[in-house]
Amino acid sequence: MATENKNLSDYDKSAIPDASNFRFGIVVAEWNEVITEGLFNGAYQALIENEVPQANIVRWNVPGSFELIYGSKKMLQTQNVDAVIAIGCVIQGQTKHFDFVCEGVTQGIKDLNIQTDIPVIFCVLTDNTMQQSLDRSGGVHGNKGTEAAIAAIKMAYIRQQATLQHQFNHQPKLAAAALQIEDGTLKLEE
């Protein structure tokens, strides 16, 4: 299904996991700033609407989409986040540079998802025209930033559940204590 057949901002709020304890990093490319700011606003508002505290959202800017790779790597290494959203907008110019930037950032973010334990969400528009980018950053096709924020919440939840399951499998008492701390039922002996 192409974007033109779905609205990028649509999601079922009742199907979104509790995100109130998650921390999110958002790395924003400055190239095509009008577009990336629109994508950021979509992502930020979606996180806030899903009970993520403002203090749990860390934003860094990088020069262009190619720098999203390094910026996302340093974000997940240093900011104790549960997911990173990488926001960029690459628009076809006169040369093949578009191809190399798009392929580079795609492969780089894919590599981060393989090589690290923190999900990095690909919120990079790769469009032929500025109008296509406007349409996908709060225009007629919705906002890819919103879509990316929902993906970030879902992937942070998957990571959390997988980590807990692994602990239960290998350290059941520690995992049970972690859950009791999480829900406030842990009773410490005097």
Ligand SMILES: Nc1c(NC[C@H](O)[C@H](O)[C@H](O)CO)[nH]c(=O)[nH]c1=O
């Ligand atoms: N043309 C676009 C770029 N190009 C810049 C690169 O992303 C990079 O910053 C530069 O090659 C230095 O390493 N970046 C975008 O995000 N969008 C473009 O349309």
Ligand SMILES: CC(=O)[C@@H](O)COP(=O)(O)O
């Ligand atoms: C994606 C780009 O780097 C591109 O917009 C730069 O434009 P050009 O190919 O005309 O140099």
